[in-house]
Amino acid sequence: MPHEEARRGLAALRDRVRARTQRSEPDALGLQCLWDEKAIERHHDELLDLADKHPGSWLAYFATEIAYRGEEHGGIEKKYRPRGYDEGPKKE
Numbered sequence: 001m002p003h004e005e006a007r008r009g010l011a012a013l014r015d016r017v018r019a020r021t022q023r024s025e026p027d028a029l030g031l032q033c034l035w036d037e038k039a040i041e042r043h044h045d046e047l048l049d050l051a052d053k054h055p056g057s058w059l060a061y062f063a064t065e066i067a068y069r070g071e072e073h074g075g076i077e078k079k080y081r082p083r084g085y086d087e088g089p090k091k092e
Contacts, residue, residue, distance in 0.1 A: 010030075012026075012030055025082050031047075031063065032081055032085065035070055040066055044067055047066070
């Protein structure tokens with residue numbers, strides 16, 4: 001099932017690009033989820049194609065960063081991940 005989740009994540013990123021929204025958080029979250037599912041390598045070329053088609057967007061920035069520097073940062077740089085992403089679910 002992880003591959004299916006990664007596919008849905010990439011589809012959501014494509015939908016956001018089509019909608020031409022410019023918020024960084026959903027792009028960062030989607031790409032970090034793809035990273036966590038170890039799906040970046042499989043979609044490497046497609047991510048770079050999206051970046052080329054949308055220069056100057058957050059998606060372009062994050063896609064190229066994760067493709068070329070993901071190992072260095074463990075995915076998206078922590079400063080761009082949604083707050084609390086690395087903390088996991090809340091314990092009540």
